[in-house]
Amino acid sequence: xxxxIELCDLVYTYPGVSKPSIDGVSLTIEKGEFVLxxxxxxxxxxxxxxxxxxxxxxxYQGELKGQVTVAGQNVTGKQTFDxxxxxxxxxxxxxxxxxxxSVEKDVAFGLENLGMSREEMRKRVDWALNLAGIYDLRERxxxxxxxxxxxxxxxxxxxxxQPEIIVLDEPTSFLDPLxxxxxxxxxYKLNQEQGITVVLVEHxxxxxxxxxxxxxxxxxGKICLEGNPRDILxxxxxxxxxxxxxKATLLYKKLKTNGFSVNKQTPLSSDELADQLLxxxxx
Amino acid sequence: xxxxxxxxTTFIKHFNGLLKPSLGxxxxxxxxxTKTGVATLARNVGFVFQNPDNQLFSETVEDEIAFALKxxxxxxxxxxxxxxxxxxxxSLYQYRKTSPFLLSxxxxxRVALASVLAxDPETLVLDEPTIGQDHExxxxxRQFIIQxxxxxxxxxxxxxxxxxxxxxxxxxxxxRAGKIIANGPAKDILTTPKLLEESSLVLPQIAQVxxxxxxxxxxxxxxDIDEAETAILSKAKEKKHP
Numbered sequence: 440x441x442x443x444i445e446l447c448d449l450v451y452t453y454p455g456v457s458k459p460s461i462d463g464v465s466l467t468i469e470k471g472e473f474v475l476x477x478x479x480x481x482x483x484x485x486x487x488x489x490x491x492x493x494x495x496x497x498x499y500q501g502e503l504k505g506q507v508t509v510a511g512q513n514v515t516g517k518q519t520f521d522x523x524x525x526x527x528x529x530x531x532x533x534x535x536x537x538x539x540x541s542v543e544k545d546v547a548f549g550l551e552n553l554g555m556s557r558e559e560m561r562k563r564v565d566w567a568l569n570l571a572g573i574y575d576l577r578e579r580x581x582x583x584x585x586x587x588x589x590x591x592x593x594x595x596x597x598x599x600x601q602p603e604i605i606v607l608d609e610p611t612s613f614l615d616p617l618x619x620x621x622x623x624x625x626x627y628k629l630n631q632e633q634g635i636t637v638v639l640v641e642h643x644x645x646x647x648x649x650x651x652x653x654x655x656x657x658x659x660g661k662i663c664l665e666g667n668p669r670d671i672l673x674x675x676x677x678x679x680x681x682x683x684x685x686k687a688t689l690l691y692k693k694l695k696t697n698g699f700s701v702n703k704q705t706p707l708s709s710d711e712l713a714d715q716l717l718x719x720x721x722x
Numbered sequence: 723x724x725x726x727x728x729x730x731t732t733f734i735k736h737f738n739g740l741l742k743p744s745l746g747x748x749x750x751x752x753x754x755x756t757k758t759g760v761a762t763l764a765r766n767v768g769f770v771f772q773n774p775d776n777q778l779f780s781e782t783v784e785d786e787i788a789f790a791l792k793x794x795x796x797x798x799x800x801x802x803x804x805x806x807x808x809x810x811x812x813s814l815y816q817y818r819k820t821s822p823f824l825l826s827x828x829x830x831x832r833v834a835l836a837s838v839l840a841x842d843p844e845t846l847v848l849d850e851p852t853i854g855q856d857h858e859x860x861x862x863x864r865q866f867i868i869q870x871x872x873x874x875x876x877x878x879x880x881x882x883x884x885x886x887x888x889x890x891x892x893x894x895x896x897x898r899a900g901k902i903i904a905n906g907p908a909k910d911i912l913t914t915p916k917l918l919e920e921s922s923l924v925l926p927q928i929a930q931v932x933x934x935x936x937x938x939x940x941x942x943x944x945x946d947i948d949e950a951e952t953a954i955l956s957k958a959k960e961k962k963h964p
Binding site: 453455456478479480481485531532534585586587588609612613614615616617618619620642645681682683684685686687689690693694697699708709710712713716717719720721722 | 731772885
């Protein structure tokens, strides 16, 4: 295994603010991992993502201490456009990221900047539009479509770049659950089949816990818990921090407390729990 | 509830007169929206947008919350009291002097909500209030909705968050392609897979589990976790002592 993101003793404070938003974070993400970051609102998740491509400190300024190494590059010594070849970032609010007059121009923008040939660009843009399920929207203006559709455009424009690392900050918050699941499945497939490293920031663990074996729980600018979601979601500390435990996992815990035990690993999805319950009740 | 582009946001924008119907009538408190203005309707119908950035503009969180109160002509003392209440209620007091634009996405969403709650409208329209909110904030919102209901206020919420709806257990109106396709108790609608699939929604996790357990004699229409626990424990007991 090879580390693709390495943070060492990171402390970051936004300009004009006294309290650091990232307060002593050390973290290693291996190449090809699917990492899930969660934690209460304002805990520093988004700030952490902004260090991966150098938006912090180059764009947001402020004071950064510690070391950020991404894809072998020392991020503080590189420009954001250098890092963009390695790291694709999907923002929380798609409106912050879209600007072109048509959806396909928005998706092509990053590729144009890499100086890609027209034919290759056409292929990549169509591929990304299809993956995100918005091929039909390609000639529309990104500003006249719904919030959920804008999120798909933002995702497509990052997928088109085929970066080594994709960082997604609550990428499906405006999407209905079935569409969100489809997008997560696409991202998971890219991770499994093409070995793209994925860092996903999410509150909705009910939809996403099943994709990862590396869950990070942040609180007050620090990493509080890190490891397998099956262990972390059972840890009382996780509930205390205020992380929403998926209902299937919660029901499993409640039943266990009542002496009804299925003696298996903690379920991360309703399918896993239903299978365990069927087995236990059919004994 | 309903899929992206079903017309939910367009629909609720008729409730405070932001949009007026091309055909048909919309009456709010008995008054046709075409015969009055948004400013008049807003006093009774508070609207919180999906994207807080469409709503926030003041230099500090405190000013943002005070803005509508000033416009409605409240006196200085009441404004101060209401602003402090809203700041406390949504855990924003520490940010009262901060620019809303320096806050996180979830926090900005709370500022938008606080600015509307502060003038205490009769009817509250919330477009996707749980987006970007953590568990604790969602639980607070749920408790607050219960309080509002006790005060006989009307709460209308647009959301995709099936788990949150399962917890609130409201009347659900399901939309698809600009039409209402179902209207009834959450417990009925959230346990009907066909309706949900048509609306690009999924069953809440508890309902998913019970759909798969229906063939062994458990009820399929459970969305509440405590009810789920009781049903499984009694089934297990029944097996032990038939």
